[in-house]
Amino acid sequence: MRSQTFLPFLLLGLFSLSPAFADDQEDKFSGEISTQGTLVNINGNKAKFNEYGDMQNGLYSDVKLKYDDDKYYVDFYSQNMFYDTQSYDLEGGKWSAFKFNVNYSEIPHNFTYDAQTLYSGAGTANLTYPTQPPSTNTGTWNKFDYSTERKDYSAGFKIDVLKPFFLDFSTAIDEKSGIYPIGAAGTSPGGISLELPAPIDYKTNSINLLAGYVRKPLFISLGYFYSNFTDSNTSFNFRNPSTINTVSATDTYSMPPDNQFYKINLKGALSNLPLNSKFNVDLATADAKSDAVLRNSYVGDVAGGLTNIGLSTPFFNGEVITNNIATSVTSKPLSFLDVKLFLKYDEHENKSNVITITDATQTPATFQNDLFNYRSAKYGTELGFQLPANFNFLGAYTYSTISRERDDIPNDRDNLFSAELRWKGFDFLTARVGYERLDRRADFQLTDPTDINTFIRCFDAASKSGNTYKAYLDLFPTDNFSISLGYKHRDTNYPDTILGLTGDRDDEFLIDVDYLINKRIRLFGSFDYEYARQDQFQRQTVSAVNPSLPPTSTDFNWTAAQKSENYSYMAGSEIFIIPEKLTLRLQYSYLLADGSVDYTYLLGANPLPAGRTQDNIDLPNWDAYRLSSFCIKLSYTVTKAISVAAGYVYERYDYNDAQYDGYQYVPATTGTNGAYLTGAYNNPSYESNVGFVTLTYRF
């Protein structure tokens, strides 16, 4: 008998003794044990169905135990015991003196089951195959699952007995293991691509210490956080099928390096200042470090020969120091006015070592790694007015600057204005309208007209102007009825952009309803609609980089419009057939995401490539999917101590995407069409039926 199956019977046996124990302890000891039997039928992709779950045929157990008296308390809560989603939480303490917690939880993340690879050794740091070239008969390939699992262990202790002083200590171990898909170019430039099952074996240890004082008007705390990340595989080897040299064809991939991070944080707040003011400060300094042994060669070409490189030092010592300062004053100088003034400064200083690389196959042959630094400063104000007739007005202005060590756009200056008007003129209604305006000015530095980068504006830093409009209406005419309506429009334009993202917009409409009729029937539902669009202007070129030049068959501009129209609705009902005894719950939900891409060749008088028209090049399915589910559940409270429930859940997920239509594991074995894939993320559609019966016992 498996532990998952045995456990509920064991627990039921133990807790059958609980009434006697509970009597001894009067009302101090209480608990609940819940066992759910589940039958699952899945057609299609089991990994997507269980992306963050472990739903299978079996018995699932949850246990809650509580001890509570006038001085001490202890809570224990466990869920899904012995399954991949299990968690255990033990918390307790002495009221107003101390608290402790000990926790364990698991989080699975399943990507693709039964993926297949030409390699043997999936999940290890060495992938190989027997003969060159590898077999393209996928029937002979090795199967494995793309899946990771997190295991989090944590514990903490909080001391309040020395009030107004307090002390918190916590520690955690986070382990993550499994197999994850990564990609590698077989050779570069122009080679095939390889999808590789990479081993994940991470461990992060952390501690957090916080000491402080809190008694009005003063709060002050000093915190220390340390995190140590270790990776069991900071590199891994794979035989490279795009090379023909059977001796030297083992390639190496760099994986995340071990790193250490610490942060010291001082926070303070002082209230009761003049004009009903309060001063807040948050100062922090942090240091992240990593070390890596650098490789002095790489598999260079189809022949599989090693390209040797020169390194100024074989060790990379990464170090990034971040400093953060945030101060603010909040004030209420007049009964109808709230004021906030704030300043925030963030600094990211890269102190890593600069490595000089000499690679004779490159132009130029000697080059270095760039160290990225940035500083941002932000200051502004928020003013809140309580106006007559139950109006509230909130106005805000923020000015921010960012300076970064980047060749294209080293500086940004943002002006952000926002205003919101709230009205609560009736007891049963709240209405809000808001507007936000962002203007970003970017200093673009590149001027070489022969370099295409001179025409590109990266959207993360490019000049832009954005508008956001929003309106919300919350109605609650009775205690049993509420309805919320919301609308939000956001648009962003990039006025200086020549090549890159030129604009995006997003419209969203929301409705929520909840209605309890005569305390017997509850109706609830929601509707969400969203339309999103992103426009790009791009250039395909071999030599004439300037987008304003007349198009030729090889140098021309093109546009892409990514569109996504989503709508979802949910409707449900709870019917209290016998109040507090017998309840029926019904729920249906539906979500549709209709994504597409419209391409346009801007070729002028030049013909489109053979067979292509402006219409047949588009991608009509771009992360398009629909998810529908139906649930029915009947709950019956037999006695105060015992309740049962039974239900059924149907769910269907249909995914359709141009990048996976007609999936092939080996599209070609050479050239820019070539790839050896493993099926990662392919065909995630599924249909599932889940039946369940739950028995709950309380004492």
Place this chain on the structure above:
Amino acid sequence: MKIKKIDVWFFSLFTFSLLVFLTVIFQQIAVADDDYAGIDVCRACHQKNYDNYLKSSHSKAAIPGNPANSNACESCHGPGLAHVQKAGAKGTGMIAFDKKENPEMKQARCLACHHDSRIVPFWDLSRHKINGVSCSDCHSGHSGMKNNLKKAEPELCFTCHASIRAQVNKQSHHPLKEGLMKCTQCHDPHGGSGPKMVKADTVNELCFQCHAEKRGPYMWEHPPVAENCLTCHVPHGSNHGKLLSSKPPLLCQSCHDATRHPGTIYTRFETFSGSATSGKNRIIARGCLNCHTNIHGSNGPSVRGQYFIR
């Protein structure tokens, strides 16, 4: 001596103010003495709320200043005798902590005891406070739940943040709706100095708490990654895998339009079923990530690392 007219006015105003002051004071004293009904009277009608009160920390006498050490129910709700005398009628000055009441008044009621809590020193910085959200919108001493929350997360947060709920329901999401994560693992609803009330000074610092492998520091950095994870990712949910704000190759092409393949148009003809004779492996499956997986940074050799393919 002639009394000036202004002195008469001043004397009258002073006397009136004094009388008002004394009246208020005596009313307060009278409230303390006479207007409380007592917990047993409350229980007679509100048994369920009473039961949940006993489960909450508010009922623990070991906590100094707790309602259990003063007027129990009426410590928060105010004196209830008038409410009792009018057979449970509304409009007797009691605080029900419902939506119709002034949020500042409700906050003040809670903060009267909780101002010395380490949880709320930065409440004044919270967007919740500015937007008129009060403690009782999320907490209730009668919920019987941990931390006196009215509902479990994330449903509690979705009560107001319906737009976030819509995102979380998308196909790519953190495991919130599966119950394996909580909103409060990333956000502090009680305020702080981080952006969007996150529990860190910067977005990247927050993300690295769980995704420490992305922290580096790497020899070859991707500047937008080092500056802000949200350049490419949306944290609450996306139609695109990996919580991406757009889909490769178009996401990557938004910035990388150099000669050779970044600037090439990849259409339906370059997909698996298309008839193109080159460029397919730049759009099929994971697009650019088929080769450039190490986009968060690399320690790979030479240009293999520089272009994030090793």
